[in-house]
């Protein structure tokens with residue numbers, strides 16, 4: 001894994017030695033001889049880690065003070081300190097001030113590499129941990145064996161390896177962020193995955209969050225573009241970016257450099273940008289709300305996260321997956337979801353897509369009563385997990401005034417509507433499930449005035 005490492009040492013020999021060892025290990029190394037050069041390097045770009053000699057001769061700010069400053073700028077920046085022979089107390093003081101570890105002079109290449117690798121690894125784990133905690137709902141993989149998910153999975157595998165920009169379109173809760181994470185995880189990019197949701201940030205804070213800030217000649221806030229150096233930046237709901245920010249982002253994509261707010265120096269970054277939208281960006285372009293040139297830059301490879309209604313056959317797998325995951329996480333007992341409940345879930349509306357399904361499963365697990373060894377049945381489902389055409393009403397009240405023939409017709413209409421929805425409009429599969437010939441089902445639908453589906457492009461002849 002190649003990381004951007006800043007080596008700060010007043011002795012040229014040591015700078016060369018340390019740089020050589022780290023470069024041979026595949027890292028990108030920048031060097032500074034004193035605090036001014038170090039702060040200048042930081043202004044250019046915040047590094048992934050710092051190797052700092054604690055004795056900085058001829059420097060305006062000494063090593064320990066510089067360490068304090070580095071930690072003020074970015075508390076998570078790993079710093080490995082080099083200490084001279086017999087200066088263990090100083091090294092210990094450095095650890096107290098937040099240094100990750102120290103190596104004592106003279107040191108071997110192996111010792112230095114070991115400490116550096118551990119510092120980088122710890123920092124990566126910390127980041128992943130924070131990301132996981134922030135997103136305790138995070139999934140490891142895309143669940144679903146439908147053809148549409150198979151196609152998405154293979155696109156992800158193909159695109160991940162390239163550095164191309166990807167724009168993921170899809171409705172809310174359909175898994176766009178999950179797709180972006182997978183694109184990063186399956187790429188060779190060793191830097192972090194950093195996500196920013198444009199819809200949840202006030203427009204006036206946007207540029208500070210994206211580009212960071214500089215005050216008194218040094219960085220006071222590291223923005224997401226800089227944090228994602230060497231990795232992937234996920235611009236979630238990119239259509240919500242103010243136009244002015246869009247222009248600045250466009251410039252970064254062209255030049256791979258930008259200035260922090262209040263900064264004079266360019267920050268140079270190598271970032272892969274993956275973005276997402278739940279809106280039709282072409283409409284925004286026509287109305288002058290989204291820059292067309294930015295759209296083309298972001299949309300090099302378009303991917304689409306399908307809504308749950310387009311892949312109802314995945315609902316049983318997803319439900320089972322969430323039962324296992326949520327039970328493991330929250331300590332509620334896992335319950336099997338019965339066939340009848342799964343059938344109702346398959347026919348429900350799901351405007352909130354996979355996220356809504358996950359929430360419904362969580363509610364089912366928390367509220368489920370009865371023996372934990374028996375499957376959850378259809379009557380334990382919350383109201384929003386019911387198909388709207390067959391919602392949980394008192395059937396008798398509604399049909400009491402009808403003749404048997406009309407009541408039966410009404411039931412048949414609702415029943416068939418739900419089944420057809422559940423099988424994504426596929427007449428053959430609906431017919432097989434309800435135990436009718438396809439042609440008989442067609443006749444029945446016609447006689448009931450139920451529109452024969454063209455949903456999801458199926459004509460029922462497959």
Ligand SMILES: Nc1ncnc2c1ncn2[C@@H]1O[C@H](COP(=O)(O)OP(=O)(O)OP(=O)(O)O)[C@@H](O)[C@H]1O
Pocket residue numbers: 137138139141142143144170171172173174175176177178179236278305354355358
């Ligand atoms: N195919 C899938 N397999 C497993 N979990 C999934 C799948 N798709 C989505 N999820 C889960 O559903 C939830 C919502 O997904 P995610 O946050 O990626 O959606 P999104 O499209 O980015 O949503 P929004 O547009 O609201 O930001 C997450 O918990 C995610 O892990």
